[in-house]
Amino acid sequence: MNGEEIPRRGEVWWVRVDKRRPAVVVQTDDVRDPRVRSFLVVPLTSRLHLVDLPGNLRLSKSATGLAKPSVANVWDVQKVLRSDFLDRAGFLDVPEQALMDEGLRLALGL
DSSP, rough: OOOOOOTTEEEEEEEEEESSEEEEEEEEEOOOOOOOOOOEEEEEEEEEEGGGGGTOOEEHHHTSSSSSSSOOOGGGGGEEEEEEEEEEEEEOOOHHHHHHHHHHHHEEEE
């Protein structure tokens, strides 16, 4: 990621955490400040059986820009440093973002 890009809510990025993996940015865009050094993300997995967990969301290849369908695992929200955002893959549409918000509300008890 170049130093000028600030990840946006709903974007799918390849990030470096325990390994290189895709994730959706779920942090608000209300604070878009270059001093923000980390972002909250929901990791995506190709382990499709995880869609059975309440709140998780199955996403198509076209929704994420990835090579295969995936599941947004809302039970594994993570903080990723800005420097660990590698490549943007896609952007979730508003309906998918709304479903993910519902899953996050369930997981976080909001």
